[in-house]
Amino acid sequence: MRKAETITSAANPLLKDVRRAIARGGLTSEGWCVAETFHLLEEALGGKCEVKVVLAAESARPAAEAQLRRLAGVKLAVLPDALFQSVSGTRTAQGVMALVTPPAWTVEQLFGGCPLVMVLDGLQDPGNAGAVVRAAEAFGATGVLFLKGVVSPYNPKTVRASAGSLFRIPFVHGVDAAQARAALRHHGVELYAAVPARDAAAMRSIAEIDLTGPCALIIGSEAHGVGPELRSGATGVSIPTVGVESLNAAVAAGILLYEARRQRARHP
Numbered sequence: 001m002r003k004a005e006t007i008t009s010a011a012n013p014l015l016k017d018v019r020r021a022i023a024r025g026g027l028t029s030e031g032w033c034v035a036e037t038f039h040l041l042e043e044a045l046g047g048k049c050e051v052k053v054v055l056a057a058e059s060a061r062p063a064a065e066a067q068l069r070r071l072a073g074v075k076l077a078v079l080p081d082a083l084f085q086s087v088s089g090t091r092t093a094q095g096v097m098a099l100v101t102p103p104a105w106t107v108e109q110l111f112g113g114c115p116l117v118m119v120l121d122g123l124q125d126p127g128n129a130g131a132v133v134r135a136a137e138a139f140g141a142t143g144v145l146f147l148k149g150v151v152s153p154y155n156p157k158t159v160r161a162s163a164g165s166l167f168r169i170p171f172v173h174g175v176d177a178a179q180a181r182a183a184l185r186h187h188g189v190e191l192y193a194a195v196p197a198r199d200a201a202a203m204r205s206i207a208e209i210d211l212t213g214p215c216a217l218i219i220g221s222e223a224h225g226v227g228p229e230l231r232s233g234a235t236g237v238s239i240p241t242v243g244v245e246s247l248n249a250a251v252a253a254g255i256l257l258y259e260a261r262r263q264r265a266r267h268p
Contacts, residue, residue: 004056004061004065004076004077004078005075005076005077005078006077006078006079007055007077007078007079007083008079008080008083010083010086014053014077015055015079015083015087017029017030018034018055018087018097018099019087021033021034021156022034022087022089022156025126025151025152025154025155025156025157025158026152026154026155027102027154028099030052030099031101032052032053032099032100032101033099033100033102033154033156033159034089034097034098034099034100034156034159035097035098035099035100035156035159035160036088036089036090036094036096036097036098036156036160037094037096037160038063038064038067038094038096039163039164040098040159040160040163040164041054041064041067041096041098042067042164043163043164043167044098044100044164044167045067045071047103047164047167047168048103048167048168049100049101049102049103049167050100050101051071051074051098051099051100051101052074052075052099052100052101053074053075053076053077053098053099054068054074054075054076054077054096054097054098054099055077055079055084055087055096055097055098055099056076056077056078056079056084056095056096056097057078057079057080057081057084057085057095057096058078058079058080058081058084059081059095060094060095060096061078063095063096064076064095064096081095084097089156089157090156090160100167102154102166102167103167105143105170105171105172106172107145107172107175107183109143109170110142110143110144110145110170110171110172111142111143111187111189111214112142112143112170113142114142114212114213114214114264115142115143115187115189115214115215115216116140116141116142116211116214116215116216116217116257116260116264117141117142117143117144117145117184117189117215117216117217118132118133118136118141118143118144118145118216118217118219118253118257119144119145119147119180119184119216119217119218119219119230120132120144120145120146120147120150120219121147121150121177121218121219121220121221121226121227121230122147122149122150122220122221122224122225122226122227123150123151123219123220123221123249124150124151124221125151125222125249126151126152126155126156126157126158126161127157127158127161127250128161128222128248128249128250129146129150129151129153129155129158129161130157130158130159130160130161130162130163130165130166131161131162131250131253131254132144132219132249132250132253132254133153133158133161133162133165133166133169133171134161134162134163134165135250135253135254135257135258136165136169136253136257137165137168137169138165138257139254139257139258139260139261140257140260140261140264141169141257141260142170143169143170143171143172144169144170144171144172145171145172145173145175145180145216146171146172146173146174146175147175147176147177147180147227148174148175148176148177150173152173153166153171153173177227177229177230178229180230181229181230181233184216185233187214188214189214189215189216190213190214190215190216190235191215191216191218191230191233191234191235192209192211192215192216192217192218192234192235192236192237192256193218193220193225193226193230193231193234193235193236193237194217194218194219194220194225194226194237194238194239194252194253194256195225195226195231195236195237195238196225196238196245196246203235203236203237203238204235204236204237204238205237205238205239205240206237206238206239206240206255206256206259207240209235209237210263211256211259211260211263211264212263212264212267215260217237217253217256217257217260218230218231218234219249219252219253219256220249221249222246222248222249237256239252239255239256
């Protein structure tokens, strides 16, 4: 049977570090991201990252031990259920939390094959950002670029909404708009910026654009759209809607990515 550490104090340094990471939506002081739920633990164990510590509520200990049975190098720490709940970043905690060293990617690794890069510009909602990353992997994007000012990919809510995609798809974060535009230009990709229907004079319909070549799809914040630095060099793209001017950022990203996938499947 795996030997587990027992933590009973809320003042434990590891728990305090995890709380800070969850509160600020980033990494722990050790550079670990917080991945809650058994699904994310499984995804992390099977992805290109290293699981350093697993925190488990006492009630979830048997299930956690079963999942870690063949992985002797992963440390397991068991907490009373109430203490685990006080640390958890979700109201519906499953009683398990993995502390994961995320994979490190370079900008160059976003442009493999025929590039299809998803660019997030100004997006602040972690749930939306994570859902975009999940869609990016689902529809064959080669990478995701989080511009400076976008919610952290390591926010536990972003990680959870990505459903494990952040452990696999290449991504880079914290790049300013000028650097991003230079990298995109260097790799010869066409830029397409999602814009609301009210900007009809400066856009083309999704049905009119060719996404079979190297391209980048830019999604801005729902409040302000794509910033001027990237918008000025991009073709505006709209998604025809009925009764509403714009879509949720993650929904819009999913539609654009699906269209790219559809076109590329027909013209490999």
